[in-house]
Amino acid sequence: MSGTWPDPPTPGTPHPAETAAVAALAVPGVVGLFPGTFGEIATHLPGRRVPGVRTRSGPDTATTEVHIVALLGRDLRQLAGEVHRAVRDAVGGDVRVVVEDVAV
Numbered sequence: 001m002s003g004t005w006p007d008p009p010t011p012g013t014p015h016p017a018e019t020a021a022v023a024a025l026a027v028p029g030v031v032g033l034f035p036g037t038f039g040e041i042a043t044h045l046p047g048r049r050v051p052g053v054r055t056r057s058g059p060d061t062a063t064t065e066v067h068i069v070a071l072l073g074r075d076l077r078q079l080a081g082e083v084h085r086a087v088r089d090a091v092g093g094d095v096r097v098v099v100e101d102v103a104v
Contacts, residue, residue: 016091017043017050020064023090024053024097027082029074034067034100041067062093069101076102 014022024030033052035041043050054065066087070079080097088095 015043015045015050015055016062016064016093017045017053017055019090020055020066020087020095021050021053023086024066024068024083027079027086029071029079030068030083031071031103032069034069034098036067041065062091063096064091064093065096065098067098067100069103070099072102072104 021033024033035051039051041052041054043053043055052067054067056063056065064087066083068079068083070076076099080099083097084095087097
């Protein structure tokens with residue numbers, strides 16, 4: 001899936017932000033998504049929000065930004081690469097991964 005996303009998504013189909021969140025959280029070593037100090041890192045959808053994931057869709061591109069909390073002891077570059085691949089495979093488009101914090 002590349003290019004732009006449908007807006008709004010087809011009923012019953014998860015929004016790409018939700019799909020990206022699930023894909024990122026499935027990577028071993030990711031303990032959570034980071035919503036920002038005031039919850040400013042999120043995708044706002046009708047009646048819900050996806051904290052820790054920002055999505056943008058333009059005429060020729062789709063961008064997903066995922067902010068993660070990593071497990072202490074993991075190689076952060078390797079983990080970011082694994083998250084990048086997982087999210088890109090799940091939603092396509094341009095993917096950016098930000099390691100915001102580590103946890104034990």
